[in-house]
Amino acid sequence: MTNGNPSVILEEPSENKAMLQPSELIQRYITLYQGSANPYVRKEPFIRDKGTPVWVVVGYSLGGHSLAQTAAAFALSEDEVQAALCYYQQHPAEIMRRIESTEAVVE
Known part of the structure; x- marks a missing residue:
């Protein structure tokens, strides 16, 4: 069971890798629902x-x-995981609702 803490610790990039901003990671690696029928x-x-x-x-x-x-x-790449964690930091309630709804079904 998760603790619902939105303060996931994002890891520092390795020395040979430039650090992308959260918005850049999300834009590059996350596809968002655009409202389609x-x-x-x-x-x-x-x-x-x-x-x-x-x-x-x-x-x-x-x-x-x-x-x-x-x-x-x-x-996944570590950047893809970082992007997911960045999205979560910006939208914790949305992601926790989905996690908790799945946990309720499993329990």
Whole structure:
């Protein structure tokens, strides 16, 4: 069960990697729902080109997994995981609602 704490710790980039701003990470790696009547269009934020919902990545990370562990678990880059965590920091209620609704079904 998650603790609902929106203060996920974002990890510092490695020395050989430039740090992107949260808005840049989100813009580059997160696809947002744009309001479509098409039933085949996902209606939640997800990792671009991978399809993994942001809430899944965040929920796993909140379970105590490191950035590298989370990336490996979902075959994502560390930047993609960082983007999901940045989105969560900007929209904690939205993501926690989704995580909690799934936990309620599982329990």
